[in-house]
Amino acid sequence: MQIEFTNKKLMKICCSAKESQAKHGKRMSEKIKLRMAQIAAVETLADLHLLPGARCHALTGNFKGKFAVDLVHPDRLLFSPDHEPLPLKDGGGLILKDVTAVLIEGIGDYHGK
Secondary structure, eight states, X not given: XXXXXXXXXXXXXXXXXXXXXXXXXXXXXXXXXXXXXXXHHOSSHHHHTTSTTTOOXXXXXXXXXXXXXXXXXXXXXXXXXXXXXXXXXXXSOBOGGGOOEEEEEEEEOOTTO
């Protein structure tokens, strides 16, 4: 899957073990590296939902339209489909198998926000 980032700082953290470890520690850095490799390896968002342990899930509320995968609890890697226009079903739901690009938007605990 194609991956873009909201900013260069986030890209460095996600793509550089040194930057990631300095910001989040070794355990989190290893989990970020794993999730980034998994996202890059799959072809579509539907495939990402099948990976054990990643627990890819759609978000609701203030984060509707975005997705997350687990990192080190309670932190998640937050992203959204990077398509214009979004591949939508007639009823309005996202067609996961047609999402081939994502925009990484953040790392952290979004619960309670």
